[in-house]
Amino acid sequence: MLGLLLYYLFVVPVGLILRLVRDPLRRRPDPSAESYWITAARS
Amino acid sequence: MSDLILGISAYYHDSAVALVDGDTVVAAAQEERFTRRRHDAAFPAQAVEYCLREAGATLKDVAAVAYYEDPALKFRRVLATYAGAVPFGAASFRDTFPEWIRRKRRAGESVRRELAGLGLGPVPEVLCRRHHESHAASAFFPSPYESAAVLCIDGVGEWATTSLWHGRGDRLDPVAELHFPHSLGMLYSAFTYFCGFKVDSGEYKLMGLAPYGTPRYADVIREKLIDLKADGSFRLDMRYFEYLRGQVMTGRGFEKLFDGPRRLPESALSEREFDLAASVQEVTEEVVLRLARAAQQFTGETRLCLAGGVALNCVANGRTIREEIFEGVWVQPAAGDAGGALGAALAVAMERGATRTHLGTGHDAMSGSLLGPAYRDEEIQAYLDDAGIPYTRLDRDALAARTAVELAQGKVVGWFQDRMEFGPRALGARSILGDPRNPEMQSAMNLKIKFRESFRPFAPAVLDSDVEEYFQLKQESPYMLVVADIADARRLPAADDAGDARGLDRLKVRRSTIPAVTHVDMSARVQTVSEHANPAFHRLLTAFKAETGCPVLVNTSFNVRGEPIVRSPQEAYTCFMRTRIDVLVLGGFLLLKDDQPVWAEDGDWRDEIPLD
Incomplete structure (x- = not known):
């Protein structure tokens, strides 16, 4: 129950606001992109 | 220090x-x-x-x-x-x-x-350490290569789902990566789930199912599910997947694309599942090949090291080798998360x-990946004597010769020697062995010994010196992680008449002189056995060749469906007695089923082992 409360009170609002700015997961393909590679940095 | x-x-x-x-x-x-x-x-x-x-x-x-991680x-x-x-x-x-x-x-x-x-x-x-760094280190540092491109492909760890590295000497440098949720491992697992198998363990079954089907859904996968670029990078269209939202991999999006609801676990397999398996396998191979080419172009290296769960897709590994993008390919035997340790x-x-x-x-x-516990003959004998188990003790050469005779007579042998394997494959330390020339062996071992689905193929172990006589493979495959075609000389003309057989009926066609390890597409998941890596198993294969002229054995893991591979002599004996294994070899001791006392357990032991 506490988990669901936390989800709807915090995660949902934060998630919706985030997605107004940009999709944090980049869920859609981008046909115009030449490549999806991300340059890797040493950890 | x-x-x-x-x-x-x-x-x-x-x-x-x-x-x-x-x-x-x-x-x-x-x-x-x-x-x-x-x-x-x-x-x-x-x-x-x-x-x-x-x-x-x-x-x-x-x-x-x-x-x-x-x-x-x-x-x-x-x-x-x-x-x-x-x-x-x-x-x-x-x-x-x-x-x-x-x-x-x-x-x-x-x-x-x-x-x-x-x-x-x-x-x-x-x-x-990061998840993919652990995979990459497991792939490169133990490899035999001074320098190599390193490719890691899996479901997900932190963010990376695919990563490219450049290994040189004692250094391992990151080059490029792809991030969650865009994951080739997740794509394959989604189809594993949709076809009614368990995620993170049923992927092997899907791979084994693929040759029964035709890839009629491959274009749908390419058009709707994955945007694959020329350089091997890709994104999935997450509108069709459910794994971001919850505990399942697929939902209505998949049902609309692939002709109805997912197959329920353990229900009958249909042509659709065969074709789905063939389709996702074809696309997976296409992605892996492009990734391998990208790895070559990014690094300029002539050798490739692989790890991550997708590196257990030995059909894709075999394609990568056949395409000759690299002069050599080495796959970490514990390519999944165990190897991350x-x-x-x-x-x-x-x-x-x-x-x-x-x-x-x-x-x-990797010492042949034989990195686990071993049991000395004195320990094994103490166990056998304490339990009142009848046995014959033989020296190593006599043991190999006697075991080879039993195998040649059609007996199924439980083979327990030296240190246990690290990784998912049994490599001749905790193995069940059979004669690959026997056309009944595949079905018998699946149904009466492993208690698993009849469609699943068995793998051959072959003396490394004879591999090209039997398989179209030009490099070693010590960890059973490469699929290769049966050599032309071992194929039977009757195999060409199999065109009308469909689905599981294709199992009944005898395709080669080693039918028990020949899959329906004339392929085999090969393990090459060297004297250096596994002397006891090499000795047995040599004895079997001397007995029969055939340097190949069926090699499957020493367990039944759903159970981990056996570790100890006690577990090996229990598996021996529960199944129709005819002969058990424990170190230097040979046990015949006919000599054993009656085995009795309360209830059905199979109820205690969850299905995989």
């Missing part, structure tokens, strides 16, 4: 431990082999105890503990996933978030606490100044 580094993977699936001394792998084992729970995700306490015992060490002798970074990815999926992830959040708060986000501390609880001495510092330990060891001392020997540093 000690050079021992203890690597640990835990809390997700296939918990495992590896102990390295410099670049030497002292011991490595999966926890499932001790707890008897397949893919056990618990803290690998027994594997830790075993690895330290093997080295005659305690935690006081260990310089550092290496955990195989970065829990803080992974936690941030999980939070981003929850946020990105709103408002659809409530159930998943409720079910999984408490565990993240309680333990997983501070997995390093959990490891320290669990180790302290073992009472094996003071716990050294615990270092966390080894990679994390090696990454820390190399950072602390270890050097790759095996280079120049012509061999890799």
Whole structure:
């Protein structure tokens, strides 16, 4: 129950606001992109 | 100061431990082999105890503990996933978030606490390496190559789902990566789930099913599910997947694309599942080939090292070798998350100044992946005598010769020798063996010994010197992670008449002189056996060749469906008595089923083993 409360009170609002700015997961393909590679940095 | 580094993977699936001394792998084992729970995700306490015992060490002798991923970074990815999926992830959040708060986000501390609880001495510092760094280190550092491109492909760790690295000498540099949720491993697992198999274990079944079908859905996958670029990078269209939202992989999106609801587990297989398997396998191979070419172009290297769960797709590995993008390909035998324990330990060891001392020997540093517990003949005899089990003791040559005769007579042999394998494959230390020339052997071993689905193929083990006589394979495959076609000389003309057979009926066609290990597409998952890596198994294959002229044996893992591979003589004997294995060889002892006392258990033992 506490988990669901936390989800709807915090995660949902934060998630919706985030997605107004940009999709944090980049869920859609981008046909115009030449490549999806991300340059890797040493950890 | 000690050079021992203890690597640990835990809390997700296939918990495992590896102990390295410099670049030497002292011991490595999966926890499932001790707890008897397949893919056990618990803290690998027994594997830790075993690895330290093997080295005659305690935690006081260990310089550092290496955990195989970065829990803080992974936690941030999980939070981003929850946020990105709103408002659809409530159930998943409720079910999984408490565990993240309680333990997983501070997995390093959990490891320290669990180790302290073992009472094996003071716990050294615990270092966390990234998931894909652990995979990459497990692929490159033990490989026989001075330098190589390194490609890691899996489901997901922190953010990376695919990563490219450049290994040179004692260095391993990151080059490029792809991030969650765009994951080739997840794509394959989605189809595994949709076809009614378990995620993270049923992927092998899907791969084995693929040759029964035609890839009629491959274009739909290319058009709707994945945007694959020329350089091998890709994104999935997440509108068709459910794994961001909850505990299932697919939903209505898949049902619309692929002709109805998912197959229910254990229900009958239909043409659709065969074709789905063939389709996702075809696309997976296409992606892997492009990734391999990208790895070659990014690094300019002529050799490739592979790890990550997708590197267990030995059909894709075989294609990569056949395309000759690289002069040599080496796959880490524990390519899944268990191998992350080894990679994390090696990454820390190399950072602390270890050097790759095996280079120049012509061999890799995995010791044939025989890195687990061994049992001396005195221990085995004590067990047999205590239990009143009848046996014959033979010297090694006589044992190989007698076993070869039994195999040639059509007997199925449980073969238990030396140190247990590390990784998912049985490589001739904990194996069930049979005569591959016998056309009944595949069906008999599946249904009467392994108690598993009839469609599943068996793998051949072949003397390394004879591999090209039987298979179209021009490099060694010591870890059974490469699929190759049967050599033309071993094919039978009747195989050409099989065009009308469909689905599982294709199983009935005899295609080669070694039908028990010839899959319906004339392929085989080959293990080459060298005297260097596995002398006992090499001796047996040599004896079988002397007896029959055939240097090949059926080699399948010593277990029944759903059970981890056996570890101890007791477990081997139990499996022997529960199944229709005819002969058991334990170290230097040969046991015949006909000589054994009656085996009785309360209830049906199969009820205790969950289906895989």
